Amino acid sequence: MNEIIQTLTLYALPVVFAITLHEAAHGYVARLFGDPTATLAGRVTLNPIKHVDPMGTIAVPIGILLMSKLVGGPFLLFGWAKPVPVDFGRLRRPKRDMLWVALAGPAANLFMAILWGISLRLLFESGDRSSFWFQMAQVGIQINLTLMALNLLPILPLDGGRMLFSLLPHQLAWQYSRIEPFGLWIVIALLATGLLGTLIAPMMSLGEWVVRLVL
Numbered sequence: 001m002n003e004i005i006q007t008l009t010l011y012a013l014p015v016v017f018a019i020t021l022h023e024a025a026h027g028y029v030a031r032l033f034g035d036p037t038a039t040l041a042g043r044v045t046l047n048p049i050k051h052v053d054p055m056g057t058i059a060v061p062i063g064i065l066l067m068s069k070l071v072g073g074p075f076l077l078f079g080w081a082k083p084v085p086v087d088f089g090r091l092r093r094p095k096r097d098m099l100w101v102a103l104a105g106p107a108a109n110l111f112m113a114i115l116w117g118i119s120l121r122l123l124f125e126s127g128d129r130s131s132f133w134f135q136m137a138q139v140g141i142q143i144n145l146t147l148m149a150l151n152l153l154p155i156l157p158l159d160g161g162r163m164l165f166s167l168l169p170h171q172l173a174w175q176y177s178r179i180e181p182f183g184l185w186i187v188i189a190l191l192a193t194g195l196l197g198t199l200i201a202p203m204m205s206l207g208e209w210v211v212r213l214v215l
Contacts, residue, residue, distance in 0.1 A: 116140030
């Protein structure tokens with residue numbers, strides 16, 4: 001039990017920062033491109049309470065963590081926050097601008113992974129290589145790269161799906177949009193079959209390379 005509590009404590013702060021900045025970034029970029037919906041709803045904020053979904057942000061990740069500890073399997077972070085409200089029709093060029101609004105979330109996670117990487121480097125050079133904060137920095141990198149890679153999967157309603165919709169020709173894009181009601185179930189099926197980790201591995205590796213390059 002103590003090990004589980006320690007793990008929850010270790011993951012809490014990185015997860016909160018990861019989802020908060022990810023969601024706020026969507027709203028901020030939407031505002032830049034003409035849609036103030038998220039701003040008016042109070043969602044362009046670093047206050048995590050505004051973004052937390054009780055099920056997706058708390059219950060599901062904790063449940064996965066507990067199961068991984070009990071059965072001894074790998075821990076792949078999976079969850080979601082309350083979606084930032086974006087009225088794509090209010091963007092100046094809806095289909096084109098959707099790409100940048102969607103990309104903002106994963107880009108924010110990559111940015112945070114880099115910041116955690118800088119913290120890790122500073123702690124390492126100071127000789128502090130086994131403390132709670134050193135471990136948290138490692139977790140922060142992993143969580144943000146995982147969320148970045150997961151959200152870049154080309155499955156609606158994930159950010160990667162929005163980006164693909166933006167890039168496809170109009171007719172193909174609208175046909176592709178029909179899978180959106182089933183997107184979450186597709187991701188859950190991939191998670192249950194173990195394929196999700198395999199699919200996001202290349203993007204994870206790319207993110208790790210970027211973090212190492214910056215450092």
